Amino acid sequence: MSQFIESFLQAMTAGLLIGAVYGLMCVGLGLIFGVMRVINFAHGDFMMLGMYAAFYLFTLVGVQAFFGNTIGPFISILLAGPVLAVFGYAIHALLISRVSGTRTAALEGEGHYAQLILTLGIALILQNGGLIVFGSVLASIRTPLSSSAWELGPFFDISIFVNKARGIDAVVSFVTMILLTLLITRSRIGKSLRAAADNPTAATYMGIDVDRAHRIAFALGTGITAIAGGLLATNYPFHPFVGLDYVIVMYAGVVLGGMGSIIGAFWGGMTIGLVQQMSTIVLPTQLQNAAIFVVFLLIIFFRPQGFFGRMVERT
Amino acid sequence: MSLLRRPIVSILIFAVIYAAVSLSITNSYYQLIMTLVLVWAVFGLSWNLLSGYTGLISFGHAAFFGIGAYTTALGQIYFDLSPWLLIPIAAMLGGVAGLLVGFPTFRLQGHYFALAMLAYPLAILYVFEWLGFQEVTLPIKRDNPIAYMQFSDPRLYTLLALVMLIGTILLTRAVERSRFGMALLAIKQNQAAAEAAGIDTLAWKLRAISLSGAIAGAIGAFYAVVLLVVTPQSVFGMLVSAQALTVAMFGGVGTVWGPVIGSVILIPLAETLNAEAGTRFPGIQGVIFGIAIVCVILLAPEGLYWKVRDLWRRRQLSQPSSEPEDVPATATVTLLPVPMRRDQPFAQEDVILEVRNLSRSFGGLKAVQNVSFKLHRNEILGIIGPNGAGKTTLFNLLNGFLRPDGGEVLLEGRDVFARKPHELCEAGVARTFQIMRPFQRMSISDNVVVGAYVRSRTDTEARSLAADAIARVGLSSIADRIAGELSTKELRLMELARALAGQPKILLLDETLAGLGHDEADEVVAVIQRLTRDNMTVAIIEHTMQAMVRLVDNFLVLDHGAVLVEGKPETVTRDTRVIEAYLGKKWVAHAAH
C-alpha cells in the first residue's frame, strides 16, 4: 500500500515540477494568442531554437567556462530568452505582421487562415533548417544537478525525491511567471498590451500603436517559451524536431487554460504536466502522449473556453 | 459547351505526355519520383476536396492517408489479401474515418477545428507506435507478383498512379460542376447565407470529408504498395499532412489543376534536392516546402493557378475588347415603368405570415419584445426604427438564425416557430444580406444557381429556375459576366435573384438599397415592386427613407424592441411617437410651440 502511495506522490511531484515548466511554455503561446489572436504553429520550433541557443551560449560562448556547470546552464537559459525575443520580433516584423494585426482587420476571417499557413511554413523551415545547421545528433545541457535529488521525508516510510535540476527548473519557471505577471498587470507596457488585446480599435483611439504592441507581445511570448525550452533541455536531450513533441502539449495547455488568459495558460500547462506524469501509473510510457491528446480533444469538444479563463468576456 | 469539353481534353493530353515521359525514363529512382508526384497530387486533390472547396483547413489529412497505408500493409501481412482488393477497402475505411472525424469536429469553430484535425493523426501515430508497428514491411510475393501489385517494372506503378490521378480528377470535376461543389463553395463564402439559402451545411460537409477521406485512404494504400515499408511517422506524421496542404495551396486552392501543378513543381524539386544535397543538407526537402508555403501565402495566397489566371485575365481586359458589342452599363437592367402604389387596405384572409408576441432577449437586454404583426400577400412592409430598435434581430428570428424565446410564427397558417434556417428557406422564407459575399470569379448564373438547389432535384432544373430568377430582376443580358466585375447595383440585383431562385413566398430584404445612388435605388425599387405584382411578399429593412417611402405599402415602426406603430407612410412619418423616437422628446415638445 505504501508502495502505491509513494509512487502516486512521486508521480504527482514529478508532474508538478514538469508542469511548472510546461506552464511557462504555454504562457509564451498564450501571450501571443491572447494579444494577437494568432495561432502560431511555429511556436514549438521557436522553443527548439531557444534550446539550441542556450546550448551554444553554454558551450561555445563561454558561459560554461565562466560560470561553471552548476549555475552556467541556468545563466545561458536566461540569456537565451532575450536572444529569441529579438528573433521573434524580427520574424513578426518581416512576416507575421503581413497577415495579422491592423492590416487584416478588414479581411474578416481571411487573416486567420493565412496566419495558420504562414506559421506552418515557418515551422517547416525552422525544423528542417535546424536539422541542416545543428545536425541530428541529440544535444543536451548537462548539469550535475540533474543527477542528484533532495529527499523529502521519510514520513511514515514514504520518501519523495525531488530531482535538483527539475526542482530549480520549477523555481525558475515560477519566478519568471511572477515577473511576467507583474509586468503585464502593473507596467504601462503590460497594460497597453492588454488594452490592444481587448479592443484594438479603442486602443488606437487612445494613441496606442497596436502593431507595435503585437510585435512586443510576439517577442515576449517567444522569449518566454525559449526559456521554458532551455529548462526542459537540462532534463531531456533534444533535436531539431523536438518542437513537434511539444506542440500538442502547448496547445492543450493554452486551450485548457482558456485561450486569452495568460495565467490560465500557466495552470493549463501545469495540468498537462500532471496528467502526463500521473498517467504513467496506469499507462505504458508510449501512451502518455496519447493520453494528452485525448485530454486535448475532450477539452475542445466539451469545454472549449477552458477552465481558468478570463473573468470577463472580450469584445 | 465547348468550354466544358476542354478540361477533359487537357487532362488526357497531360496524361499522355506524362505517360510518354515516364516510359522513356529507365532510372528507377527517377521513375519513383514520377510515381510519387502523382501520389502527392492525388493526396493534394483529396485535401482540396474538403479544405479547398469548403475553406475548412484540415491539418490532419495524414490520418486518412495513414489508415489507408496500414490497411494495405496489415491486410496483406495478416490476411494475405491483395492490394487490388485492399485499395478499395482502404478507400472505404478512409471514407468511414472521414465521417467519424467530421461528425464531432464540424461543430467546432475556426481555430478549434484546425487544432483538432491536427491532433487526430498525431494521436493515431502514438497509438500505432505503442502497438508495435514501428516498421511494417510488405511481404514480397515471388510466385504471383502481379496479383499482389508487385511489378518488376517500376513504370507500371507510374501508369497505375496515372490512372488513379485521372480518376480523381474526373471525380473532382464532376463534384465541382454539380450542386455538391457549388454547395461547398457557398459554405466557404458565407456559411450563414448558405444555410439561409436552404443548404444543409452539415450534410454537405460530411459528404465532402467522407469522399476526401476515401480518396486519401486509397492513395495511402497505394503509397504503401509502392514503398513496401510503412512507418507511423512516414504516413501519419505532420510532414505528410503538410505536404497535402502545400501542394494544393501552392498550386491553387479550390481547383482541380492546383494540386497537380503544385505536385509537379514541388515534389521533383524537393526529391532532387534531397538526393543531390541530402547528405550535406539533410532536411532540405522540408526547407523547400516551408519556403514554398511562406512565399505562396504572402504573394499568391490562393495559389499559383489563380494568380496566373487573374494576371492573364487582366491582360486580356486591358487589351481592346474583342466582344461584338459593348453592353452599356445603363442598359444592363431592363427598366419598366414604376407601378402605382396600392391604396386599398389588404384583405384579412390574405395574411401570409402572422407573428404573435415574438420575443428574444440577450441576457438582460430585451432585443425584441412581444412583437406582433401580420404580413399580407403581395404586401411590401417596411420595418423601420431608430438604431438598436431590434430590426435586424427580428429578421434573424424570422429566418432562423436566432431562436425566439417566445411567441408564435405562422406561415400560411403553419407553425414555423424556431425552425432552422434551411428549413425556413424550404418553407418559403428567403433572405438577402447587407454584406454580400458573391463568388467573385464566377458568373451571375453560377452565383444564382446556389439559391435554386432548395427547390430543384436535378441540376438542369436548378439552372432553369436560376435563369428565371435572373430574368425577373432584369439581369439576363449579362448573366455570364463574372461577379468581380459587377457594379453595386448589379450585385444587389444578383443577391435578389439568388433569393428568388428558391421560389420563396416571402422575401426578407436586409438593406438592399445600401450603397446605391439615387437613380440606382429607384431602379432596384422598381424591380422589387414588379416582383410583388407577381405573387411575392416583401419585408424590407432599409435606412434610406427617401426610397422606402415610395416603395412600401405599410411601415412597422420598432423602438427598443417593441412595436411602436403600424400604418401607411404618410401617417407614420407624422406620428408624434415616431418623431419622438427618432428626434427626441424635446423636438416634439418644441414643435408644439
Place this chain on the structure above:
Amino acid sequence: MLHIEGLSTGYSARPVLSGVSIHVEAGQFVAIVGPNGAGKTTLFKTISGILKPSKGTITFEGHDLLSTPPSRRPHLGIAHVPEGRQVFPSLTVMENLEMGAMTEAGRRDWKDNIERIFEWLPVLAERRAQFAGTLSGGQQQMLAIGRGLASSPKLLMLDEPSMGLAPTTADLIFDRLIEIRRQTKLTILLVEQRVAEALESADHGYVLEAGRVALEGDKQTLRADDRVRRAYLGM
C-alpha cells in the same frame, strides 16, 4: 480648430461621404445629427484615422491630420469617445482611465485630471477597481468619457453617446457633459441621433444625410426647419 474641407470617403464603389465640410472653432460645441447610414460614424473614423478618405483635407490646429498616423492623432489633442463605448472589458475602471492618459499631455496632467474626472463622474471613483466589462451601459459610457478626458484633450469627439441607453440614462450623460463643458470650456464635437438633445446645448449644428451636409445652422434655425424631420423620416 478642426477644419474639414470637401471630405469624401467610401469603400471601393460605395461613397459614404461626399464633399463634407465641417468647421469647429475653439471652445465651440458642435453637433452633427442625421439618420442612420448618413455617414456620421464614418466621419469620426476618418478623423481618427481608422478610415482613409479618397478626397478632401482635415486640419487640426494647423496640422494636416491626413499625414499623421492614427496612433499619433490623440497626442495632438483629439480624444475620441467611440460609438458603443468600446471600453477595455478585462481592464479595471482605473486601468481604463490610465489607458486614456497615454498621451504626453495626459501623463503630464494626470494628477489633476483624475481628481476632476472623479468629481464629475463619481460612479467611476466608486467602482475604480471593477472590471469595465461588468459595468452597465450608462456606467461604461461615463467611463469612455472619463477615458477621453484623461488624455487632456483640446477636442473631445463623442460618437452617439446615447445609443443603446435608456432615455433617462442618456439624459444623465448629457447633463454631465454639459457640466464638464461649463467648467472646462472644452471644444466638443458631438454626433447624435437624438436631434433635440444634441441641439439643446450646441452652438452650431450640421445635419448629415446620405453622406452630405444637408443643413447647417444654429439651434434656432434648425429647430424651425421641417427638413430636419424629413431627413430622418423621408417625407
